[in-house]
Each structure stands twice: as structure tokens, then as C-alpha cells.
Amino acid sequence: MNTIKSLSLQFTLLKNAAIYAPEALGEKDILICNDKIVAIEQNIDASTIPNCTSLDLTGLTVCPGFIDQHIHLIGGGGEAGPHTRTPEVKLSSLIEAGITTAVGLLGTDGMTRHPETLLAKVKALNFEGITAYMLTGAYTVPTPTITGQIDKDIALIDGIIGVKTAISDHRSSAPTIAELCRLSTQARVGGLLGAKAGISVFHLGSSKKTLEPIDHILANCDVPINKLLPTHVNRNQVLFDAAIAFALKGGYIDLTSGINPELGARNAVKPSKAVMQALKAGVALDHITISSDGNGSQPVFNAQGQLTGITVAGFASLLAELKDMVQKEGLCLSEALQPFTSSVAQFLQIDKGHLKPNADADILVLNKDMNIEYVFAKGKKMVHNGKACIKGTFEE
Known part of the structure; x- marks a missing residue:
């Protein structure tokens, strides 16, 4: 049973990034398990972690994902007609x-x-x-x-x-x-x-x-x-x-x-x-x-x-x-x-906006020009090299 349970845990290790949580934490590694951050430490060894995908982010910056509190999700407007x-x-x-x-x-x-x-x-x-x-x-x-x-x-x-x-x-x-x-x-x-x-x-x-x-x-x-x-x-x-x-x-x-x-x-x-x-x-x-x-x-x-x-x-x-x-x-x-x-x-009053253990793994990875390289939402990689690698249900 323990072996079966461990197989359901998926780990992602983000290594060697400059971390802003948003406070500056210096260069550290972030370990993600499924949808949560489980550790932010220096030199986490991926070889000791089962089902772990490691990503080297040397020279990149990691910070919390944006919280946008004002979006017209189903559209807006109509001021010039239907x-x-x-x-x-x-x-x-x-x-x-x-x-x-x-x-x-x-x-x-x-x-x-x-x-x-x-x-x-x-x-x-x-x-x-x-x-x-x-x-x-x-x-x-x-x-x-x-x-x-x-x-x-x-x-x-x-x-x-x-x-x-x-x-x-x-x-x-x-x-x-x-x-x-x-x-x-x-x-x-x-x-x-x-x-x-x-x-x-x-x-x-x-x-x-x-x-x-x-x-x-x-x-x-x-x-x-x-x-x-x-x-x-x-x-x-x-x-x-x-x-x-x-x-x-x-x-x-x-x-x-x-x-x-x-x-x-x-x-x-x-x-x-x-x-x-x-x-x-x-x-x-x-x-x-x-x-x-x-x-x-x-x-x-x-x-x-x-x-x-x-x-x-x-x-x-x-x-x-x-x-x-x-x-x-x-x-x-x-x-x-x-x-x-x-x-x-x-x-x-939501438990978002910070990178810390037990927080949701909502993470942006920025390059030296502050452009987006990767986005992780609830631990899942959604954006790679600035482009969505996960699409909505009816997106082409």
C-alpha cells in the first residue's frame, strides 16, 4: 500500500534560481509535490526523491504567480452595441x-x-x-x-x-x-x-x-x-x-x-x-x-x-x-x-501570493530581461518558454 501511495506523488524540483517570495530569499531550490510547495532549501538532491522531475533554473528568477483581482472572464463591454x-x-x-x-x-x-x-x-x-x-x-x-x-x-x-x-x-x-x-x-x-x-x-x-x-x-x-x-x-x-x-x-x-x-x-x-x-x-x-x-x-x-x-x-x-x-x-x-x-x-483573504512550504505551487519563472519563461499553477507546468503548454478545453 505504501508503494502504491508513493507512486501517486509527483515531485518537481526547481534548482538554482534566485527566489523572491516576494521577499528576497537568495539562490535556493524549490521542491513541489503535486500542487504544493514542500521545501525551499539550498541544494536539494533530486536523486533521493522518487518520481521527481528536475529543472535547472540557473540565472533565472522565481516569484509568486500574479493574482489578478479584476478580470472580465466572460467578457464585458457592449457600449457600442451587441x-x-x-x-x-x-x-x-x-x-x-x-x-x-x-x-x-x-x-x-x-x-x-x-x-x-x-x-x-x-x-x-x-x-x-x-x-x-x-x-x-x-x-x-x-x-x-x-x-x-x-x-x-x-x-x-x-x-x-x-x-x-x-x-x-x-x-x-x-x-x-x-x-x-x-x-x-x-x-x-x-x-x-x-x-x-x-x-x-x-x-x-x-x-x-x-x-x-x-x-x-x-x-x-x-x-x-x-x-x-x-x-x-x-x-x-x-x-x-x-x-x-x-x-x-x-x-x-x-x-x-x-x-x-x-x-x-x-x-x-x-x-x-x-x-x-x-x-x-x-x-x-x-x-x-x-x-x-x-x-x-x-x-x-x-x-x-x-x-x-x-x-x-x-x-x-x-x-x-x-x-x-x-x-x-x-x-x-x-x-x-x-x-x-x-x-x-x-x-x-486568500492563501496565495507567497512562496513558502505548504503554499500552493503558483510560480513564475522570469529571465534576465524579466520576461516569462515558465508558469506553474498548482504545481503543474502551464507555460514553457513563454508559451502555454496547457490549453483550455476548446482552445486549438
Whole structure:
């Protein structure tokens, strides 16, 4: 029986890499058993381990996989009509960008897209090899749910960890403060009863109101500030200044890697520069997160509110901003990794974002130019030489 049991254990040994967990651990070996890291030590001998595949990573860097907490997994958009509804995300698109944990959500379109469909996609991605969660709700208030209640969705349905809505945007439903307080408190209680984060994520548009609706929530109900997340806060400098003030009071703020003046967002604060601004202002690094808003539409509106263009957001901006934080802004890699890994895990209350024994083996391997060479998700090699070696069910 012991021999049969041992044959079911598959070991992978990653040798001689510079390890950032995200803290710098120096050059060590990582031993993976099935989906878990079981040891991080110097000079682990593969010859003493049965069923072990060894990979020499000399000259390469190992770090945690990205946790992207803002992805339109089943598509988004539709602002220019039904033909502009973006398609479902492909597994290969996620893993080639280094994403090993994804959080899905709905956006403007909560009419032809539904939380039930999103939940099915979350289950599919978990089956295909990465870790996926979701937020219930959409832009509108009252918001679409599966059970009919936000708190029930979060407390009772595996994979649902919070709710999303929209404020300070012409596409929001102009919710009242009472409605926002009720939404946030329901998410909080659902989280308590379901042993989950119970977060409320607020899409921020370009309105001059900036974070005023969230300030009103804090003034009118007792939801902790660390359960309220404003996202897209680097959309413009005025909004980002308000976000810094919010973070200095103890809140988390989420930058969007794809909202970038170099990618066409003319008034945006480049995420890598925004991080440095926030740090200079005294914001704690572990309260700054970066997500992609990937696979959603990127509509462009003129001053009259008319749609002038629309594209689909990708995921490459995550790694690009990590590189720029290190190579252009001078942040050390251990610090630059945090908004993509450990800070997100801390906010979402998930056991991810760190390389340590007993943790899930969600691992990125970067070359000297900080490009992705390998991705391991739950111990399985998903990307080799920067290309997906595991595809989604219906991918060619």
C-alpha cells in the first residue's frame, strides 16, 4: 500500500534560481509535490526523491504567480452595441501573462451577462488548472445576484468572495448612499458568515465626485474601510489624489495596469509612476494592488459623452508595469512584486501570493530581461518558454 501511495506523488524540483517570495530569499531550490510547495532549501538532491522531475533554473528568477483581482472572464463591454460584447477569456491568455489566480466580475452589461454564467466560468478555470474566484453584482444597484441576495451569494456559494458595483461614472445607476451602505454591509455580513473576505469593489469613472460616495459610506455605516476597494483609481490625477487620501486612512486602492497614457488613456497616471507617488505620500505598499481589467472593453468617450472608439483590454500590461517599476522607477523586485501578489492576497483573504512550504505551487519563472519563461499553477507546468503548454478545453 505504501508503494502504491508513493507512486501517486509527483515531485518537481526547481534548482538554482534566485527566489523572491516576494521577499528576497537568495539562490535556493524549490521542491513541489503535486500542487504544493514542500521545501525551499539550498541544494536539494533530486536523486533521493522518487518520481521527481528536475529543472535547472540557473540565472533565472522565481516569484509568486500574479493574482489578478479584476478580470472580465466572460467578457464585458457592449457600449457600442451587441457586436462589441467581448468574448470569454481563454486559459492560455491568462497563464501566458503570468496569472495563476483570477477574480472574475461583471461590468456595464449586467443584462445579457449574468452571475450564473460567470460562476460556471470560474468553475471551468479551476478545473483547467488555475485558481479562480468571482464577485457577484455588476454596475447597477440593485445588483444582479444568483440567490437574490448579496449576502447569501457570498456566504453560501463557493468561489464568490464579494460584490462589485459602479460609482462616479455616467454608466453607473446613480445609487443612493443608503443603497451603497446596504450593499457594503450585506457583503460584509456574507463574508463573516461564509469565512470569506466580504469585500465591496467600486468601479470609479471620471466624475468629479471621485471617492465621495465611498466617503459617505464610511460616514453613514460601520463597514471597515479595509472592506471597500476603489478600483481604476489611476484614471486621472484628481482621482488618484483622492485615492491616496483614502489609502492614508487605512484603505486599499487598486490601480489598473491597462489604464496608462502610453496605451492611449491620455489623462491617466501611469501605474508604475502612481505606485511611486503613493509611496512618496506615505501609503503602505501592502495597501496598493494592481489589476488588469483584462478582457473587458476599453471604450473612449468624448467630452459630450459620445463613444468615439472601443478596444479589448489585454493582460500584458501587468508584466509591463512590473518591469517598469524595477527598470525605470528603481524599486527593488521584492517590493515591486507585492501589488501583484502578497498585497492582493492579503486584501482578498486568500492563501496565495507567497512562496513558502505548504503554499500552493503558483510560480513564475522570469529571465534576465524579466520576461516569462515558465508558469506553474498548482504545481503543474502551464507555460514553457513563454508559451502555454496547457490549453483550455476548446482552445486549438
